[in-house]
Amino acid sequence: MTHPLRALLHGASLLLLGFTSLAQAAPQHALTLYGEPPKYPADFQHFDYVNPDAPKGGTLRLANYGGFDSLNPFIPKGNVESRIGLVYDSLTYHSPDEPFTEYGLLAEKIEQAPDNSYVRFHLNPKARFHDGEPVTAEDVKFTFEALIEHGDPMYRHYYADVSEVVIEDPLKIRFDFKHQNNRELPLILGQLQILPKHWWANRDFAKTSLEPPLGSGPYRVAKLESGRTIRYERVKDWWGQDLPVNRGQYNFDAIVIDYYRDMSVGLEAFKGGQFDLNLEYSAKDWATGYESAALRDGRMIKEAFPNHNPVGMQAFAFNIRRPIFQDRRVREAIGLLFDFEWSNKQLFFGAYKRTSSFFENSEMAAHQLPDEEELKILEPLRDQLPPEVLTEVYRPPVTKGDGIIREQKRRAYQLLQEAGYRIENDRMVGPDGTPLTFEFMLFQTNMERILLPYKRNLSELGIDMQIRRVDASQFVNRLRNRDFDMTSATWGQSNSPGNEQREFWHSSSADNPGSRNLIGLRDPAIDQLVEGLIRADSRQSLIAHARALDRALQWGFYVVPNYYVDTWRIAYWNKFGHPDKTPLYDYGLMTWWHKSDKAEARPAQAASAGDSQ
Incomplete structure (x- = not known):
């Protein structure tokens, strides 16, 4: 697609239109999602949560788990070292003190079109890679194109609405958009960690490597x-x-x-x-x-x-690509047999709260009946969604915490019978006589103490859950290849959810190796709710769309919600x-x-x- 600003040589009228658009935009030191003033003004000296006179020196020793075999965090291959981001600078700096504000970093100024048809980054002329070479617009364009062509599938989802990348001069670059209603996209583009084009010229970006990369970071x-x-x-x-x-x-x-x-x-x-x-x-x-x-x-x-972050969803996730998990009643029944109250009392010292929302610990969580704005979003999809979405508040089952869950077992058995299951020789079998058995994949040994009581509850209803522990490398590879029945998964959420929701729940990500659509969702109604959330044009609209999406995910019983702590x-x-x-x-x-x-x-x-x- 050709943007009008690319057609300056084709007519003075287009030139005039281009300059008119430019005249309406002004370079800013920061971007916010809905145009609200940022917390820190243009002349701020430092964030108020730092000690500006903190001494430099010493060594910080940290730990991580599993291992690593790659220093390339941008591709869907290998186990990447956890702190490699320290090597890179991004175009902007994401403020951890505000819901979604980006301040200039490599880009000293950011210029967003009034109609959100483009964003322009003015690079800091002082910016340098560690070898002394300047950071230029060529590096920015190279980074974007490398991520789209060879990077993790999430980048293609994040940047799907970018139509063209235009280098306007060595320190100025513009991203043109296919649509004007993706308000998050300029801020998402600001989070690009910029790679040196000259360094990658003789290296294969698509391969894992342990060669220390060249960056421009601290x-x-x-x-x-x-x-x-x-x-x-x-x-x-x-x-x-x-x-x-x-x-x-x-x-x-x-x-x-x-x-x-x-x-x-x-x-x-x-x-x-x-x-x-x-x-x-x-x-x-x-x-x-x-x-x-x-x-x-x-x-x-x-x-x-x-x-104060939304904690998102930590859960035992079903892979609904597996035939045994394609019936919503079967998923609900299996979820009923997880006794959170007993686990919290006996294993967690009462420290946790039960997760019940995919946007937990935030105002976006659907913890009440849908209001008028949400109903406007949901009503056109009524026939495609579970009936409870529009009429009930989802709440996970609550037990007495004494390990006796007769009521939950009765309801689970009823659901399984409705799905065509029966007890035969003390085993739950389906309509074709196949036992209801599945494998739970994990790599952390401390998870077993949580799963063993759950396994016992399932077995008392004739359901066989095999716990399979694998090493970290195998775990990652099997996740990417969707080679699992059930596993422990976490979907983190920000205060301003947007494009990443495509990678979590959208049909387009179901078959992409390495995407976060672990569940295997291919639901047109959920796709529509995701797109609506991405295109929300105000904070109020964002909250309404997030709650609507939350309800559809909750009542689909795609996961068995776990627990969270807010510290x-x-x-x-x-x-x-x-x-x-x-x-x-x-x-x-x-x-x-x-x-x-x-x-x-x-x-x-x-x-x-x-x-x-």
Whole structure:
């Protein structure tokens, strides 16, 4: 498609139209989703959740799990090292203190068309890659085209509405859009991590590699051992270190990440002083796993930071490509037999809340009957959606927590009978006599203690769930190839959901290896709800569309919802400082700084300040 600005040589009238459009737009220091003023003005000096005078120095040692065999995070191959993003800068910086605001980074100014037909990025002339070469519009275009042609399928979904990329001069690039109603697209494009065209000229972008990549970000890869450890070192002459968005951040001279077999091994390594900070996911370990002299005397600190992010959906996900899971009644029945209340009491020390929404912990969660605006969205789809979507509020089953779930078993049996199942020789069998049996795939050993009671409940109704543990590499490959029956999955959500919903739920992503459509959804009604959400033109409309989509997903029983906690639970050795204030939507690890190499004791009562749930 040819944009009018590309046709300047074809007529003065088009030239005039182009200049008229340009005259209406003004370069800005920040972009917001609906044109509302950003929190920080054009002349801001630093974010208010940082210490602008934080000292530089020291090493931060972290842990990750499983392993890695690639430093190319942009393609759907390999196990990518978790912090490789530290090497790259993006066009804009996503503020963790606002729902969806992007401030200039590589692009010092951003220019959005009043009618949202394009976005233009003005690159900072000071921007440099680590080899000293300037970051140019050529690099931006190369990055975009490489991602579309060879990158993870999510990029094609994210950028599906881009019609053309136009280099206007060496430091100016414009993205033209097919439609004017995708308000999120300019901000999504700002999140492009820019790659050096000259460096990739003699390398295959589509292949995994452990060669340290060239970037323009705050750190570079200094040393690595495949699958086991990697060391990043701060770029001392980093071009962007004095920008307002970076001031007070990236304070460690080095960041070292060691990989462990699983979280249990990692916890013991942390307590042995092998790394410095542990983000804890286990309620049991948070309650009891850190008990030690170091915790009591204050050398080790446990702290819970408020998490205001939507937590999305963590769940046991059905692969509905499998014939046994294509009947909604079968999925509902299997979900009824997960006893969250017992698990929370016996396994989680009462620390969790039950997830019931795909936009949990946010105003977008459908926790009440649909209002008038939602009904306008849903009514045209009434015949294509489960009847409960328009008339009932979805709530997961609630038990007494004593392990006795007779009511849930009765309802599950009733649903299975309606689906043509029966009990035969103590096994649940389908209309064709095939037993209802399936495999649950996982790679973390600590998940087994949650699954074993669930397996017992299923077996009491004649359903056979086999637990299959695989290594991290096999787990990733089987997910990508859709070679699983059921697994544990998480769909994270932002405060401004948009294009990524195509990759989660849309028919177009069902067959794309590596997409997040793990379930295998191919539902025209859900497709329409996804598109409506992406094209919402106000915050109110976004909320209505998100709730409408939420209801369709809830009542489809595509997952067995798990649980969530609304804090970040962090244990760390007392040799770091951090700002008193954290951003709303992050705990701000890159704002911390190193105080000493030795853990410092502090009063014991302070050490447990973050223990309560």
